Structure formats: structure tokens, C-alpha cells
Amino acid sequence: MPELPEVEVVRAGLAPAVRGARVASVTVFDARSLRRHPGPSEDFVERMTGRTLQSAVRRGKFLWFPLSLRGPEPEALVAHLGMSGQVLLRDRQADDALTRIRLDLDHPELGPLRLNFVDQRIFGSMAIDALLPTADGFSGGFGGAGLLGAPAAVAGAGAGAGAVAGAGTEAIAGAGEAEATGEAEGAAEALAAAADNTFAAVIPSQVAHIARDPLDPAFDDALFFRRLAARKTGIKRALLDQTLISGIGNIYADEALWAARLHYDQSTAGLSRPRARLLLAEIRSVLRRALGEGGTSFDAQYVNVNGASGYFSHSLNAYGQHGNACPRCGRAIVRERFMNRGSHFCVFCQRLR
DNA sequence: CGTTGGCCCTGATCGC
DNA sequence: TGCGATCAGGGCCAAC
Incomplete structure (x- = not known):
């Protein structure tokens, strides 16, 4: 159902709520929504609980949320809305019909939050996936580390908590003018950046085969x-x-x-x-x-x-x-x-x- | 290999 | 009111 504009609206809305938020608890109501997760529900719950979400990134219709490191390999929570998926940002009491997966978060400034992943047809999914260096060395998607692998400290300045949707839509509206210049970073450098939580030039393995979208500054x-x-x-x-x-x-x-x-x-x-x-x-x-x-x-x-x-x-x-x-x-x-x-x-x- | 048809799923709505 | 048919914005994979 949702295409690039709809997924970007969701990304921009989630970004300030997930940045720095710790996963307090996870509830899986329907394991079919974890079809693309490489393991059973319990594995998903265990590996998500206690992690901190770093940012909200999008390429095409895929969303991902880089996670605080636990082990040597950088990972992200990947979400695809499929035909009928929604991510609803709620308070801790809220219940939504057809919620398949729930993430309860503690945000340092916004306090307790709840993310309900709602999906009627279950074509959408969530999964934990490894972050790999991008093939072209540029930023993996929109919203991660800003343009062309710029350090997160720089990119993050325009998208701090509270900036909400405005910053995201504004930035992407002008994205077409940016030139894809510069030399591709090496894999080691990209991974080092990931380990440093900038996640500049990395992409979930499940999304690596997806082409850049036409609003991506690195679209060729x-x-x-x-x-x-x-x-x-x-x-x-x-x-x-x-x-x-x-x-x-x-x-x-x-x-x-x-x-x-x-x-x-x-x-x-x-x-x-x-x-x-x-x-x-x-x-x-x-x-x-x-x-x-x-x-x-x-x-x-x-x-x-x-x-x-x-x-x-x-x-x-x-x-x-x-x-x-x-x-x-x-x-x-x-x-x-x-x-x-x-x-x-x-x-x-x-x-x- | 690139291309393509079939399939995965549920719930809302519509017509009889 | 009941019920079956139809429809939905996507992506993957096996089969050509």
C-alpha cells in the first residue's frame, strides 16, 4: 500500500521518537509478521529488548532503525509496510486493532512510548538484520547520516528530536539538486563509521538489492x-x-x-x-x-x-x-x-x- | 542471465 | 441480516 511518500511520512514522524529510545519490551502478537526475521519470535524479542534505536532511515519503501551495538556486528531493525502496514506512535495504554508487533520504548525526553506495528494483510514485516557497507559507498538511505556519508554529528544537526516531519520533507524536497560526488568509502571505513554509530554508508543486507530511490541524492x-x-x-x-x-x-x-x-x-x-x-x-x-x-x-x-x-x-x-x-x-x-x-x-x- | 506468472494473506465492502 | 465474491497501494521466488 504505502509507496515512497507514505513511507517517508512515517519515517519522518518516527525519527524524533525513536532516536535514542530504549526498547523496554517487545510483544509479538503474530509471528507471521516476522517472516523475514532470521529466527523465531523469541530470538527477535531477546535481541530487541534493551537495545537503543539510533535513527530512522528509508530507502524506497524500506525502513530501518540502526540499533545500539550488541556484539561486533552492526544491526538494524528493518520494517516493510507491505500493502497494509502501519506504524502507530502511541502512549503506553493504547491498543490498535490488527497490531502484529508492539515495541514499548523509553525515550530520554519524550518518556514512555509505544509503537504498534499494524498490518491487516501481513505482507509487511519486521526483522533484525545485519548492516553491511553500501556498494557505492554513499549513505545507505535517507535520514541516516545525512548526505553522502557526512558524519552523523553534522547531519544530525538538522534533524534533532523535535524537528519532526518538517525537517525530513524539506530536506528531501531539495535532494534532487545534490550532486553524487566524492570517492566511495572503503568497506572498513563504512563499518568503522557504523561502529561509531554514524551508520553513514551501510544498509541492511535485506535491502542491499533495492535500487536507490529517485529522491536519493546518490541516485544515478x-x-x-x-x-x-x-x-x-x-x-x-x-x-x-x-x-x-x-x-x-x-x-x-x-x-x-x-x-x-x-x-x-x-x-x-x-x-x-x-x-x-x-x-x-x-x-x-x-x-x-x-x-x-x-x-x-x-x-x-x-x-x-x-x-x-x-x-x-x-x-x-x-x-x-x-x-x-x-x-x-x-x-x-x-x-x-x-x-x-x-x-x-x-x-x-x-x-x- | 533476465523476465514473468503465481502466490503469499486478511478484512472491508459490495451485490445478491 | 447473511453470505460469497471481489478487491486492495508489494515483493519474492520458482519456472521459463
């Missing part, structure tokens, strides 16, 4: 265009492939394709470079606008950490608009089944060529 545009051109598939399938570009799901794929006037099954190989550039620009545009609106909510299925909805559903041009007029040309938006999902597009503006 030229590499994306090359890999896109090498694909022999339809453009929407490519956009949904998280190993090519991450963070895009069904909603924002349909929205970006509408904006770029591309049919969902347009072949990637036949895309001109200018068209691909336009598409990437529209992807960034729609993701940033959605982030500014707090994400897309259709019902209570997606909410921020406080249970509030986002407003971007009012700004959708294509997704879910079948039967309505195309805002650009006035003809009908239609919906077709594709990849076991709905694809929404304008038959006039987005023709297969």
Missing part, C-alpha cells in the same frame, strides 16, 4: 537510463521493479505515466532518451508533491504515525479515476488489469506507439 540518473534502455519489458513493469528504481508503486507509476503521456505497456527499449528524462522528472515531481500533501490515503489503510490521513488522493489525475474525465484532454480515464493490478490511463493521451 545516467545509470538508470542505461539500465532502463537495456530492459525488454513494458515501462510500468520496469517502474515497479524495485531493483531498477525504488519507491514507486501502483499509484505513483500510474500518475507519473499519465504526466509523461506514456502507455503502461510501452516498451522500455523504444523509449527515447528525452522521453525517459521527462518520465524521471515527472516521477520526482509527483513523489515530491505527494510528500508535501502527507501522502495518499483512500481510507484508514494508510495513515501517518499519529493516525492522520494524507491529502494527495485529491490530486490524483489517473489512479482510481476510471470513469472520470482526463484532466488534460477531457476524455475518459480507463482501467485495465495488468500485472494483477489495476492500470489507470487516458486512452487518448497515453497511446501505445
